[in-house]
Amino acid sequence: MDDSLKPSRRAFLRGSAAVAAGTVAGGAAAQGAPDPLITELQDWASFTGVGVDETPYGLPIQFERDVVRRNVPWLTASPISSINFTPIHALDGTITPQGCAFERHHSGAIELSKADYRLMINGLVDRPLVFTYEDLERFPRENHVYFCECAANTGMEWAGSQLNGAQFTHGMIHNMEYTGIPLRTLLQEAGADMSADKWVYVEGADASSNGRSIPMEKALDDVLVAFKANGEALRMEHGYPVRLVVPGWEGNMWVKWLRRIEITDMAVESREETSKYTDVYEDGVARKWTWVMDAKSVITSPSPQMPITHGTGPLVISGLAWSGHGKITRVDVSTDGGISWQTARLGKQGDSKALTRFYLDTEWDGSPMLLQSRAMDETGYVQPTKDQLREVRGENGVYHNNCIQTWFVNEEGIAENVEVS
Numbered sequence: 001m002d003d004s005l006k007p008s009r010r011a012f013l014r015g016s017a018a019v020a021a022g023t024v025a026g027g028a029a030a031q032g033a034p035d036p037l038i039t040e041l042q043d044w045a046s047f048t049g050v051g052v053d054e055t056p057y058g059l060p061i062q063f064e065r066d067v068v069r070r071n072v073p074w075l076t077a078s079p080i081s082s083i084n085f086t087p088i089h090a091l092d093g094t095i096t097p098q099g100c101a102f103e104r105h106h107s108g109a110i111e112l113s114k115a116d117y118r119l120m121i122n123g124l125v126d127r128p129l130v131f132t133y134e135d136l137e138r139f140p141r142e143n144h145v146y147f148c149e150c151a152a153n154t155g156m157e158w159a160g161s162q163l164n165g166a167q168f169t170h171g172m173i174h175n176m177e178y179t180g181i182p183l184r185t186l187l188q189e190a191g192a193d194m195s196a197d198k199w200v201y202v203e204g205a206d207a208s209s210n211g212r213s214i215p216m217e218k219a220l221d222d223v224l225v226a227f228k229a230n231g232e233a234l235r236m237e238h239g240y241p242v243r244l245v246v247p248g249w250e251g252n253m254w255v256k257w258l259r260r261i262e263i264t265d266m267a268v269e270s271r272e273e274t275s276k277y278t279d280v281y282e283d284g285v286a287r288k289w290t291w292v293m294d295a296k297s298v299i300t301s302p303s304p305q306m307p308i309t310h311g312t313g314p315l316v317i318s319g320l321a322w323s324g325h326g327k328i329t330r331v332d333v334s335t336d337g338g339i340s341w342q343t344a345r346l347g348k349q350g351d352s353k354a355l356t357r358f359y360l361d362t363e364w365d366g367s368p369m370l371l372q373s374r375a376m377d378e379t380g381y382v383q384p385t386k387d388q389l390r391e392v393r394g395e396n397g398v399y400h401n402n403c404i405q406t407w408f409v410n411e412e413g414i415a416e417n418v419e420v421s
């Protein structure tokens with residue numbers, strides 16, 4: 001390079017860097033000292049990069065290696081029958097990448113090939129049928145985005161605020177675009193008795209089988225027999241090659257490695273729908289079946305794993321909202337623990353039974369905040385406070401906790417999980 005050109009180019013760049021830094025309110029504007037990232041030629045511009053033959057399947061860049069599922073070992077006796085959590089604090093938009101979408105297994109994830117896959121339909125049907133994977137691919141298919149939330153999501157909040165991070169308090173959720181066949185199509189194929197009082201019992205090919213009974217009305221409505229998520233094959237841990245998608249209903253009903261569908265006269269009352277995934281009230285009486293996941297929301301940033309690091313000035317408060325009853329119509333955000341509320345901006349109009357992203361574009365003056373979000377859905381339902389929920393449900397609960405969550409943010413921008421009442 002002609003040396004005489006260098007000084008003038010550098011001088012120009014230094015000048016523009018100072019202007020840019022000056023526009024960031026409260027930012028550590030580089031007064032004087034030139035920013036070498038702007039003024040100097042860097043290695044990445046001096047040498048060639050990685051060739052296309054080295055990345056047959058792309059993984060996140062090393063700098064994002066913290067954005068992974070995490071589990072909490074003391075929550076369960078064994079990692080085989082356990083749960084890990086989606087890093088929702090670090091994601092944006094609404095789609096959950098499969099590679100970091102939470103997993104919940106009762107007997108571990110199994111490796112089942114398409115060649116070994118069989119799906120049986122029996123019970124009250126004219127023609128009991130067994131499908132191969134290839135058979136399923138010949139039925140007309142649909143695409144839909146839905147959230148899947150484990151009924152135990154936020155379950156530790158019944159007893160207080162024990163887990164410090166949106167990933168751990170609210171990360172038993174993922175949201176994907178599924179490709180699948182409406183369950184109703186397969187029921188028709190088998191000549192199933194589709195009267196309203198019939199039930200559809202579904203089970204998986206894993207050792208736990210995770211059997212669940214679904215009322216016929218839901219089975220005929222929007223349930224999918226899915227084989228793709230976010231455009232690609234399901235991951236092993238999410239039920240490859242075929243899982244059930246039960247929109248808006250508790251994750252436990254989304255049977256993975258789906259192997260059998262039986263039309264029955266009654267609910268089977270399996271383990272998973274009696275002693276587990278059931279809500280016990282204060283007086284010991286259990287509420288029979290809670291299928292739909294009520295409207296809920298959480299602020300993902302700032303949050304305990306996402307402190308404010310940029311000081312005062314413009315602050316984007318962001319989070320997720322969802323409802324098993326349909327679309328999210330509005331989300332309010334409070335910075336004072338629920339005394340006053342501001343309506344947040346939705347990233348885009350909410351899809352039915354899918355995650356909705358919300359933003360509150362605000363200014364932070366550095367004073368402590370008690371951050372909360374409150375979701376509303378198209379039925380008019382408003383997400384309850386912790387106190388309101390405990391009043392109705394008591395404190396025996398494990399499942400179906402959709403209370404308003406509170407993060408305390410201190411002057412340094414550090415956030416922690418707290419309760420207000």
Ligand SMILES: Nc1nc2c(c(=O)[nH]1)N[C@H]1C(S)=C(S)[C@@H](COP(=O)(O)O)O[C@H]1N2
Binds near residue numbers: 102204206257
């Ligand atoms: N066959 C089978 N299906 C299953 C389970 C299981 O252990 N085995 N776990 C259920 C539970 S409790 C939940 S919350 C969801 C979790 O789905 P994911 O692992 O894709 O997140 O799958 C459900 N389907």
Ligand SMILES: [Mo]
Binds near residue numbers: 104150151152251
């Ligand atoms: Mo679950």
